[in-house]
Amino acid sequence: xxxxxxxxxxxxVMKKKLLLxxxxxxxxxxxxxxxxPLVLDANQFRPTxxxxxxxxxxxxxxxxxLRVALLSGGISVNDISIADDPAFSSTPFLTAKTVNVGVExxxxxxxxxxxxQSFRLEEPQVxxxxxxSGQWNFSGLGTSSNSHxxxxxxxxxxxxxxxxxxxxxxVVAAPPGSHSKSRVYEDxxxxxxxxxxxxxxxFRVSAKTPGSGTVNLTGTAGPxxxxxxxxxxxxxxxxxxxxxxxxxxxxxxxxGLAGLIDLTADLVSDGRKMNSRGxxxxxxxxxxxxxxxxxxxxxVDYGSExxxxxxxxxxxxxxxxxxxxxxxxxxxxxxGGETTAVQLKLSGHKMPVPELEATLPAIGVTLPAGASLEGxxxxxxxxxxxxxxxLVTTGPIDLSNAKVKGFDLSSRMRAVAALAGLxxxxxTLIQTLSSTLRLAPDGMRAESLNLIVxxxxxxxxxxxxxxxxxxxxxxxxxxxxxxxxxxxASRYASLGHPESGIPFRIAGTTANPVFAxxxxxxVSxxVSxxVSNLAKDPGSxxxxxxxxxxxxxxx
Numbered sequence: 001x002x003x004x005x006x007x008x009x010x011x012x013v014m015k016k017k018l019l020l021x022x023x024x025x026x027x028x029x030x031x032x033x034x035x036x037p038l039v040l041d042a043n044q045f046r047p048t049x050x051x052x053x054x055x056x057x058x059x060x061x062x063x064x065x066l067r068v069a070l071l072s073g074g075i076s077v078n079d080i081s082i083a084d085d086p087a088f089s090s091t092p093f094l095t096a097k098t099v100n101v102g103v104e105x106x107x108x109x110x111x112x113x114x115x116x117q118s119f120r121l122e123e124p125q126v127x128x129x130x131x132x133s134g135q136w137n138f139s140g141l142g143t144s145s146n147s148h149x150x151x152x153x154x155x156x157x158x159x160x161x162x163x164x165x166x167x168x169x170x171v172v173a174a175p176p177g178s179h180s181k182s183r184v185y186e187d188x189x190x191x192x193x194x195x196x197x198x199x200x201x202x203f204r205v206s207a208k209t210p211g212s213g214t215v216n217l218t219g220t221a222g223p224x225x226x227x228x229x230x231x232x233x234x235x236x237x238x239x240x241x242x243x244x245x246x247x248x249x250x251x252x253x254x255x256g257l258a259g260l261i262d263l264t265a266d267l268v269s270d271g272r273k274m275n276s277r278g279x280x281x282x283x284x285x286x287x288x289x290x291x292x293x294x295x296x297x298x299x300v301d302y303g304s305e306x307x308x309x310x311x312x313x314x315x316x317x318x319x320x321x322x323x324x325x326x327x328x329x330x331x332x333x334x335x336g337g338e339t340t341a342v343q344l345k346l347s348g349h350k351m352p353v354p355e356l357e358a359t360l361p362a363i364g365v366t367l368p369a370g371a372s373l374e375g376x377x378x379x380x381x382x383x384x385x386x387x388x389x390x391l392v393t394t395g396p397i398d399l400s401n402a403k404v405k406g407f408d409l410s411s412r413m414r415a416v417a418a419l420a421g422l423x424x425x426x427x428t429l430i431q432t433l434s435s436t437l438r439l440a441p442d443g444m445r446a447e448s449l450n451l452i453v454x455x456x457x458x459x460x461x462x463x464x465x466x467x468x469x470x471x472x473x474x475x476x477x478x479x480x481x482x483x484x485x486x487x488x489a490s491r492y493a494s495l496g497h498p499e500s501g502i503p504f505r506i507a508g509t510t511a512n513p514v515f516a517x518x519x520x521x522x523v524s525x526x527v528s529x530x531v532s533n534l535a536k537d538p539g540s541x542x543x544x545x546x547x548x549x550x551x552x553x554x555x
Contacts, residue, residue, distance in 0.1 A: 211244025376402025
């Protein structure tokens, strides 16, 4: 019993001694680590660190004060600056107040060699620039004369296992001499691990866009392209929320192009071409100056193939959904100019008109108070071309069997004296409406407008709708034979008016159109008819005088 007790006591004493010894060693290690910053002046490594970083990046790197901060990663660097490619700018490509550089501890302590493993940049600013040929100012990072024949950098002391950025600011600079504005992305975070010239590595990027939107990009990249960093292949998923077109700088705010974009996409690049496929959701979109946001969203299922060298792309899929209405978007785009330019075709057939009504404010058209579109279909086949800040849409539209509910066109046209007495109707049935439209930021022009309204007849002409909805149309009304007013029109036609119709004008706005007789047109037609008929019908002058007198009195 005593022997067992003594053995247990001896074991206890041994364990206690080992514990004390371990604690002493640990304490000594802590003391040594804490003492290193006191005896090791990190600034002695500045020339080596600047040289290694400059060699690895192919850009001049300057750094400020250094201090050993082993507990936070190795060496803390104040005021680091990486020069831009001289072909782009003399200002820095990257600046940061603080950078924590992770180093291998043993070489640092034993042989005082700096072997960089990681970088953590806090609140840096990066300025991205692109040349007219599509070359980015970061393309040459890590290249230049520092590459092996095999294409890998020769800076053996730099092995980046982890690169992180927090609280960053990225400025995408506008091209010199352009009218566009630089785009600024705030609160940028970046994390990439095991960066390699031989294999893929994971990365994650997030940022706040102008207008308080967000963008997140997650995926894998690599191997790093030793000749052009911009051609490094990658596969990533992109998520964009609340991207404000009017605030991003992608287009001139004066163009009228506006809206909020949500986007999810899958991006795949082999370094030469990038394929993307995803879904775009646009709300409150607007296409012309002075227009109003559309009241319904537009959804697009899209596919695209983009050539990184030529900066041109094609739309491989473009299913445009507005409610139940569906249209197809095809064509191409070019990002090589000051702003992205497109050459697209939009085709839609048998699209239900009521689904499209809420998009009319986006093109500067507001229906009269209480009016709405009911029934009918629309066919269109238009071309959309030009830079994003000055898109021009041209092509035909054909509307069939639609009703403008709550709008009496007959009553509105009674102001045209020759049409007084048209039968009233609370709604207006449009049998057909066709025209060739040209829509630009400053408004719309309608050519060869042909409108058939059964209760009246056919209305033809040309005109414009300004971006604020102001109308200016020169029209001709041809009444139905069955209409009692046709007699007045026939009387007018008998005076020699070649079109056998009644000219009138539409002014006011789309929300409150004003119909008035085109007096100059009527007089010109009557005088022309009298002159041509006077020899064979001497009484035509008297008839003309009576007709004009009645018209002017009723005006």
